[in-house]
Amino acid sequence: MTWGWEYDPDEAHVAGGAPPAFLAEVEKKADELVRAAAAFYLDGTTYQGEGPNGGFAHVPGGFFNYLIVPRHERLYIMQVTFL
Template sequence: MSWTWECDPSEEEVVGGAPPAFVVEVEKRAGELVRAAEALYLNGTTYQEMSPGSSDQFVPGGMFRYLVVPRHERVYIVQTTPW
């Protein structure tokens, strides 16, 4: 496996109807979060501790909530809120 990000439950449910410029900002920040998680959890598939839980990120045009799951080597975008 290798680190990546994805929308959970689905892209349509998480970002459907959001302004395209906002979605681009979310995707850019998600990529940054993936790189940070990859550096912090060097071998995520063998991670034995509790996952760090959900956090919020503010980007131009809104915010989003994400969850880092080291054993899956994933950053899950679970909610977006454009404004």
């Protein structure tokens, strides 16, 4: 498995109604966060430590809430807020 991100449970539930330009910013920031997590957790599938806390990422036009799960090698976008 390789590192990636996804909406949890799905894009329609998490980001439904947000403008495409805003979602492009969210996805760009998610890509950056995934690259950082992949560098920090070199082999996430074997990670045995305490899981990291979730976080908020600010992007132009709003922010999103995410959770990193090293053993899944995933960043899950849990909530998107368009202001």
